[in-house]
């Protein structure tokens with residue numbers, strides 16, 4: 001397949017997935033900010049490293065600050081949720097162009113389809129963590145397989161993703177997969193407020209209790225809405241709050257896979273918060289809150305997190321203080 005791939009939003013996920021596809025021989029065009037283009041150029045190219053795979057170096061990237069010339073065969077949508085509509089509105093995509101959203105949250109594919117009604121937008125899901133760890137250097141700090149909506153438009157691309165060691169696991173019901181990922185992502189705002197790397201935060205029982213409280217509330221809302229999240233972890237999603245509430249030595253044993261993260265990995269929400277950028281809180285806790293409201297329910301814990309993370313200067317909290325506020 002020689003048609004170009006456009007990566008819309010060349011940040012952590014866009015550079016990692018697009019870079020691996022380019023290293024596997026694809027014609028990849030990155031649409032991103034000049035500051036990252038310059039950083040990568042000054043570092044002598046893009047370096048991608050991996051918790052469990054080989055590293056890749058790409059000396060030169062095809063980089064654009066707006067739509068490249070020509071037409072893409074596939075678009076990978078990799079901007080943060082708040083930028084979905086505006087990023088797509090700036091591209092005049094030909095009718096039927098497949099656009100695979102690799103974003104978190106449950107609404108991005110719908111928002112993207114509204115912004116580009118002529119495109120064929122498909123939901124995807126990235127289970128692993130990618131962090132910007134140095135100049136021109138992005139690192140995958142955890143593992144898992146990419147997921148995507150089963151659709152004929154992706155068939156011609158499957159072999160390329162395999163070659164790049166990023167096989168696409170196809171699903172009929174991506175909504176169940178996305179809600180399951182959202183449940184896990186409820187740890188992100190907790191991680192962001194903790195100021196700790198993910199692994200250290202997950203090894204703290206008080207911080208885990210905060211995440212458990214958010215997960216338990218979200219599971220109640222999903223049950224009321226008749227949504228059954230897919231199973232992405234060794235334990236079923238309904239057991240996640242109990243798992244998070246286990247004493248740390250037991251948690252370490254039972255959640256060994258969840259804890260296979262580099263010691264320095266942080267959630268990208270933590271990076272956004274630290275850099276003073278808007279976070280994706282509305283796409284995570286906000287989505288649960290909206291679903292609750294549609295069922296005539298309250299979701300006060302999600303509401304609290306939306307308020308805390310949307311404040312102009314969110315302050316780091318200690319775990320016990322957050323736990324108490326979530327309980328109240």
Ligand SMILES: NC(=O)c1ccc[n+]([C@@H]2O[C@H](COP(=O)([O-])OP(=O)(O)OC[C@H]3O[C@@H](n4cnc5c(N)ncnc54)[C@H](OP(=O)(O)O)[C@@H]3O)[C@@H](O)[C@H]2O)c1
Nearest residue numbers: 009011012013031032078079083087103104126129130268
């Ligand atoms: N990082 C992870 O580990 C991870 C894992 C799973 C899923 N995800 C999801 O993947 C999505 C992307 O996350 P990320 O961490 O890769 O974000 P990111 O590093 O912030 O990358 C997004 C990039 O897109 C740029 N951008 C925004 N609008 C643009 C436009 N119109 N044209 C060109 N570039 C534009 C952003 O620039 P500005 O900052 O200037 O806006 C930013 O550089 C999110 O939904 C996230 O939740 C991330």
